[in-house]
Amino acid sequence: MTAVATLQDVTMRFRGHTALDEVSTVLEQDTITGLLGRNGAGKTTLLQLLTGHRVPTSGRVEVFGRSPFEDDGVLSRICFVKEGQRYPDAFRVGDAVSAASWLFPNWDADLADRLLTDFELPRKRAISKLSRGMNSAVGIVIGLASRAPLTLFDEPYLGLDAVARQLFYDRLLADYAEHPRTVVLSTHLIEEISDLLERVLLVDRGRVVLDEDADALRATALTVAGPRAAVEEFGRNREVLSTEALGGHARAVVRVAGPVDEAAATAAGLSAEPTPLQRLVVELARATRAAGPAVLEEVPR
Amino acid sequence: MNEAAGPIFRQVADLIETAIVDGSLPEESQAPSTNELAAFHRINPATAAKGLNQLVADGVLYKRRGVGMFVATGAREQLLRRRRSEFADQYVRPLMTEAHKLGISSAELATMIDRWADAR
Numbered sequence: 001m002t003a004v005a006t007l008q009d010v011t012m013r014f015r016g017h018t019a020l021d022e023v024s025t026v027l028e029q030d031t032i033t034g035l036l037g038r039n040g041a042g043k044t045t046l047l048q049l050l051t052g053h054r055v056p057t058s059g060r061v062e063v064f065g066r067s068p069f070e071d072d073g074v075l076s077r078i079c080f081v082k083e084g085q086r087y088p089d090a091f092r093v094g095d096a097v098s099a100a101s102w103l104f105p106n107w108d109a110d111l112a113d114r115l116l117t118d119f120e121l122p123r124k125r126a127i128s129k130l131s132r133g134m135n136s137a138v139g140i141v142i143g144l145a146s147r148a149p150l151t152l153f154d155e156p157y158l159g160l161d162a163v164a165r166q167l168f169y170d171r172l173l174a175d176y177a178e179h180p181r182t183v184v185l186s187t188h189l190i191e192e193i194s195d196l197l198e199r200v201l202l203v204d205r206g207r208v209v210l211d212e213d214a215d216a217l218r219a220t221a222l223t224v225a226g227p228r229a230a231v232e233e234f235g236r237n238r239e240v241l242s243t244e245a246l247g248g249h250a251r252a253v254v255r256v257a258g259p260v261d262e263a264a265a266t267a268a269g270l271s272a273e274p275t276p277l278q279r280l281v282v283e284l285a286r287a288t289r290a291a292g293p294a295v296l297e298e299v300p301r
Numbered sequence: 302m303n304e305a306a307g308p309i310f311r312q313v314a315d316l317i318e319t320a321i322v323d324g325s326l327p328e329e330s331q332a333p334s335t336n337e338l339a340a341f342h343r344i345n346p347a348t349a350a351k352g353l354n355q356l357v358a359d360g361v362l363y364k365r366r367g368v369g370m371f372v373a374t375g376a377r378e379q380l381l382r383r384r385r386s387e388f389a390d391q392y393v394r395p396l397m398t399e400a401h402k403l404g405i406s407s408a409e410l411a412t413m414i415d416r417w418a419d420a421r
Contacts, residue, residue, distance in 0.1 A: 031347070032345055169343065170340075170343070173339060173340065173343065173344075173345075173346075174340055176346070177335070177336040177339050177340065177346045178336070180346075191304075194304065195302055195309060195342070195343055195344045195345065195348075196343070196344070196345055197345060198345045198347045198348065214345070214348075215308045215309050215310055215348050215351070216308070218304070218307060218308050218309070219307060219308055269398075273306075274304070274306070274307045274308075276304035277304065
């Protein structure tokens with residue numbers, strides 16, 4: 001695999017606040033990475049570093065083998081779709097699309113036309129008159145039609161309804177299959193996009209919590225349920241992310257090594273299921289915050 | 302795909318295996334492509350490719366350069382053999398566990414199975 005972008009020991013401080021703390025990661029060529037994390041975790045800062053919008057306090061950022069900061073050769077290969085993108089006041093939809101077509105060498109005008117139709121965006125409509133969702137759709141059209149070797153979407157779905165979001169995911173997947181490129185999707189809607197991801201990068205309070213293959217990740221945590229004593233016993237020598245109990249019945253999310261553990265859980269009379277990505281992310285964010293052994297949580301009745 | 306059913310590449314492989322076993326994907330016919338699988342199941346193409354490659358490694362599918370993947374001759378028999386050997390573990394074990402919980406004896410269970418077979 002070839003690295004498209006590398007962050008090495010990157011720290012970003014703003015007036016005493018550490019937004020990113022010694023972050024190291026690599027974005028491989030032709031992958032879709034989900035950039036996940038809570039609000040204020042450092043997702044946007046990370047994207048701003050990749051696009052040369054910011055310079056790190058310390059550490060090294062490299063995109064296409066060079067520092068992205070004020071390097072036009074690098075920047076023309078990056079498309080950054082920002083949350084709540086602002087356009088010049090007088091801009092119409094068609095102006096935004098034309099401007100983008102000059103900016104990106106791989107621009108596909110036919111694809112842009114099809115997407116404008118799909119998202120029901122009239123070229124002549126003034127951008128200032130668009131609803132929030134339609135404004136987001138303009139960013140999505142540009143992000144997809146740019147075919148930029150590195151395309152970054154920072155929560156691109158604000159105001160978009162479920163139908164339009166599904167349209168975005170379907171078009172992204174179809175175009176990505178035909179024209180592979182490196183995509184980063186920063187999102188809170190983990191459940192909706194988890195199947196699209198090849199990699200998962202989870203940040204929490206400026207640190208990388210997870211940086212793994214999405215499909216492999218599903219096998220790394222089991223949700224076990226059954227008699228409380230058996231659940232406790234199963235978690236004894238394993239990393240327990242959370243436990244909930246209701247009377248004699250308990251349920252726990254437990255990190256495991258592989259199929260051996262699933263067999264062990266079943267043999268102990270427990271039901272065992274892989275943990276969905278969304279649930280795993282929530283539990284990991286909670287577990288890193290608790291910064292101590294998980295306590296048995298009684299469900300209030 | 303089903304998030305609680307384990308790795309997606311394995312689910313993709315299982316679905317293709319099932320189609321081969323039930324005959325809807327006959328031997329020597331062309332298997333769906335990576336991009337078709339990705340679009341249909343709304344999954345990452347790399348994950349779909351991993352599922353297909355697993356089946357190639359197992360000898361269930363084979364590649365024809367520039368054309369695509371095809372179901373190997375003998376694949377159905379091979380899959381049937383494997384699924385039969387896994388049957389006890391996957392179906393009989395949970396059946397026995399539940400029967401034991403309810404105090405149903407093996408003899409009673411056998412009677413139930415006979416009656417079910419007769420009713421079909």
